């Protein structure tokens with residue numbers, strides 16, 4: 001009788017391990033999906049804080065080819081691209097026809113969520129609607 005109980009416990013442990021590992025690979029699949037399409041909820045006040053901390057250096061007045069926050073035409077051109085593309089450009093850096101957008105907009109401790117919020121904040125200020133693709 002005792003042997004059966006031990007056997008059941010061993011079986012239970014083995015199952016827990018299998019399920020545990022299964023869960024992990026599921027997480028990874030979710031992560032790669034996240035990279036493809038942003039699943040964040042916009043937080044404009046965080047976006048304003050991030051803007052004031054980093055993006056302001058170039059995007060306030062349009063330094064070095066950056067779109068000024070008041071330049072609606074430039075932001076309309078930017079907003080024509082899907083948000084997932086813009087987020088990747090802000091995250092990894094991007095060289096376009098106007099100049100060089102540095103990796104993470106120089107905010108090295110910013111998360112993707114922070115950049116996402118800052119992009120929405122700038123579009124909101126410029127009066128354009130983001131393309132949430």
Ligand code: HEC
Nearest residue numbers: 055058064065066086089096097098099100101105118119
């Ligand atoms: C050192 C200057 C600089 C800073 C700081 C900066 N940017 Fe930029 N950014 C640029 C320039 C220049 C471009 C234009 C690139 C082009 O289209 O040629 C740009 C373009 C962009 C674009 C449009 C990308 C595209 O695909 O058209 C986004 C979005 C953006 N910046 C977000 C941010 C955010 C968010 C921050 C702050 C976290 C930030 N930037 C900080 C210089 C800067």
